[in-house]
Amino acid sequence: MPTIGVNKADLYKALGKEYTKQEFEELCFDFGIELDEDTSDSKRPIVDGVEEAPQLKIEIPANRYDMLCFEGIAMNLNIFLGRESMPNFTLEPPPNGQLQTVTVSQDTERIRPYFSAAILRNIHFTKARYESFIALQDKLHQNLARQRTLVAIGTHDLDTIEGPFTYEALPPEEIQFAPLNQTKAMNGKQMMDFYEKDKHLSRYLPIIRDSPVYPIIYDKNRTVLSMPPIINSNHSKITLQTRNVFIDITATDKTKLELTNHILVSMFSRYCSEPFTIEPVQIISPHNSQTRQTPDLTPRHTSASVSYINSICGLSSSPSTLCTSLARMCYDATPSPTDPDTLSISIPVTRADVLHQADIMEDAAVAYGFNALPRHFPRTTAFTAAALPLNKLADILRLEAAMAGWVEVMPLILCSHDENYAWLNHPSPPANAKPVRLQNPKTAEYQIVRTSLIPGLLKTIRENKRHAVPMKIFEVSDVVFQDLGRERRARNERHFAACWYGKTSGFEQVHGLLDRVVGMLRGTFVAGGEGKVGAKGGLGYWIEEVEGRIFSRVMVLVVKALLMLEEIDPTYLPGHSAAIYIRQTPSSPAKRIGTFGILHPTVLKKFELPFPGSVLEMDVEVFL
């Protein structure tokens, strides 16, 4: 959510009241914005030897582009308070009737195809207004324009340039001008180098850098206005003295292009000598059928259902009452003369967040007061609760392990590749059990989604080395494997894992925990059990020794063949690990569900653990 800082004294003056902090917080709360901070009592930055005036930092909902500046916040609150009504924005051609024109070249389709413009005549800037104008462009660039990728704004002193204008796309070497606040002219390529190290502008360079053509706006004398979305020219820059502002807007998204235009002119036309008048600009863009006058400030006409609004709000307001409420939220609403259930509604161009009558309904509820709505929750139907079978199973395992004296832990699910593999002496994931890899983690701690619970257990012990030994911990949670046959190309698998750590290896204790939890799930131990099932034909489990030497990948295959061993798991000390097998019914095949054993000393070393330990990990979904 964007946070907007506004001058506190100016805002209270605009609202016609000196609010206490609590009063203003309540106003914000009711309207649906949030007072984040009042800097009155804190140290404020000093600019040019003067301490900044107290500010209110206000959090604005991400879709309210009409509240990204002082002017918009003051206007919306004043309308909400009933102190103002929504202004009518009017388009006013120049006295001679000749609109400024901008001709869009077809080449712009290669890089940034859409163009819009507007002129604010006889505007009167003060320092505060000027700064707000600049800040609004910045906020729009960050939010709506997604860091200038979708939309970019340029503003110019119209008295320094001369129409008609052209919007073109040219090879960077052919573009030559002095950028904002620079005296030396550069070509497009040089500008890319020049701004490479600029903290502010460097992040926008990739938007056009590698394109064969760069977007560029010229006036009739081939004076450059701007090279969107990077920089304006120094020649046409606006100052506090500027009276006539030419706004250029370029975009890759048509909807956001016009929205940006609407927000800029609706917020700042109030400072024109004829408030709320805007001079339109003729865009000539026949190649993509975008020839038109901009901006189009016609409110959007729609309708809303009285019964719909009343039904969801739990109210029985009359159409005219609803219209009065909606006027406080910027709408021009009137009861339909023909249909008693219909409101005829004009939505001003500033309210681009309104997509559906649901949005109008919500505004009616806001105007009524969320906390004043009748709170009735009917009990229409009896509902039957149900627990997820997988979670019920996990709860059995968790409770049994805890009752057996083990402590539950909750490590993180994301981990580094090494923790999950190399540190467990697993050189790389087998093809049938690849991990899900992250594209954009902020730290090396989070490279993959874990495929084993063991690293998290060992890290937990590492962080608790001051705790008395033995430590006995367990976790029942999910790991994730790639599974290309599925829509999401991955699947979760619920595992049970435990670790004993102390002055002895704890191998028998871990084995005992396995017997306990499987026993509690009605599994019967069938020693040397290949081919056997449990009592009364139920689930039987057995364990088989696993080779634990560390081999290269090729050697693994060789050793497997020579020793005729089912599995090799170098996480464990050789000769001290076992694979866990189950057979559910006499006819079902034996299934290997996990392993346990004494941790190999090299694994202990990787996790910085001085004492021995044993771990157990198994897939529990077979018990579902």
Add this chain to the structure above:
Amino acid sequence: MPGTRGAVPVPLHTNGGQRDLTEEILEAVDQHEHVPTAEAFPSTPQDKIKAALDRLASRQMVEYETHDKEEVHLTEEGQAIADEGSHEYKVWDAVRKAGRLSLKDPSLVNASAKLGQGNAFKLKWIKKDGDALVSLTDSVSDTTRQQLQHAQEHRAFQDPKLLKDYSKRKLVNTQKVIAYVARKGPRWAKEMPVEVTDLTAELIADGSWKTANFKPYNFKAKGTLGGEGVGGGTGALHPLNKVREEFRKIFFNMGFEEMPTARFVDSGFWNFDALYVPQQHPARDLQDTFYVSDPPEAGPPGADESMDIVLAEMDVDDDQDESDHPSSDPATRAKETTAKLDYQAYYDNVRAVHQDGKYGSIGYRYPYTDAETRRLVLRTHTTAISAYVLHRLSADPRPCRYFSIDRVFRNETVDATHLAEFHQIEGVIADYNLTLGGLQAFLKRFFRNIGVPDLKFKPAYNPYTEPSMEVFAWHEGLNKIVEIGNSGMFRPEMLLAMGLPEDLRVYGFGLSLERPTMIKYGISNIRELLGHKVDLGFIESNPAVRLDRE
């Protein structure tokens, strides 16, 4: 001895043949009616005496009283005065012996001599005669010395008022002394009886329990669990899972069905598009969402059979007889539901409502790209699962309630309140003609169950709910209202695209599991609650969770 408990024999002699202190006390009490222990056993430390007395007193063999008193002790300077006389006495004595003593005499220049000189003047023992001192009297009475000698002998001043003056002059200080006076108790005996510490099988078998003397139990010590380690060998569940269990019970009490959320990886379609989050929404930034690089992309949206079977299995309608259900096998029922759904049509609806508008919505009006829907993400909320479940509901639209509590992932910069993973609690209620005030009433009921009585609702923005309400509650510690959850009614653009009927409205609400837990238990750093850095001692000692009672 205090602290010795359980089935251990009580030794009558602890110091190898030497007489035990308890025996000495018994001996003394036998001979004297009152035994002041400080005097009877001057070289034995008070704590040892106390332990022995307690041992006897617990058997009512002796009784004792405790006397606290302040004793006066001389300081080094005070001791010197008591031994050699006061400063003024020493000055007078020197003057008297010399007859006439020059003011420059070395015996008069040190600090104490100057003090003594002044006092001797005041007492009119000496006077100045030119540049020398002469004595005025032949004999003096050195009161200071006498009083200090008395204090030394009796550990107190004759006149208690003097204490303040002498303390101020740093000649004495006081020490608190506890002394005991012992006498015979109601069960007086001169010898310790033979005692047994515990009832044993042998005592029961031979009947000797009837006559045995049982060692008194020390009710001031804590018990033991008998196992090894700090926690006495007990197991423990994780505090966060204990809170999770409380929330699950609340959901079950309110008739909610648990959603199958074991699916961390999801597609852009389910995590965002299906929820009407536009493809350029900031939440979809690399800054906020973990994208998956391998595997590269998701398949087109479709039915997830394993999830569908579980949903069918849980969906047992109480009102229906088995005979009403043509197929009671969950797998078959899941297939029947899937057959009623058209995922391609759903996808097309989602595209249309984003790109061009549909269902009375003007839409976001931007070019919708398939590639964006195929991007794999680590789910940023469990609402991705809710979307799947709600879409399935369109096969048989009806009132229902679903919930889940599971892990979600955000590409956050880790700090005290943010981890890249946390748990989301989410509830979904679908019913006909739901109202916004009804959601408030429901949430009040829900939060009352975790001991949060008063809620306020703030209008908010959320791409998939309209209206959207943030839930605020009073925070005692911070002395202000704080946000504790989010809620709203799912947008028509989301529900109608799924094929749900217009009058079936759906509430959604969510909160993190960690935040209320941290508020409840005053934990300021989330890393102390989730992840491998959590202290095992904290897990072992964290009390049972009773949200409605705390």
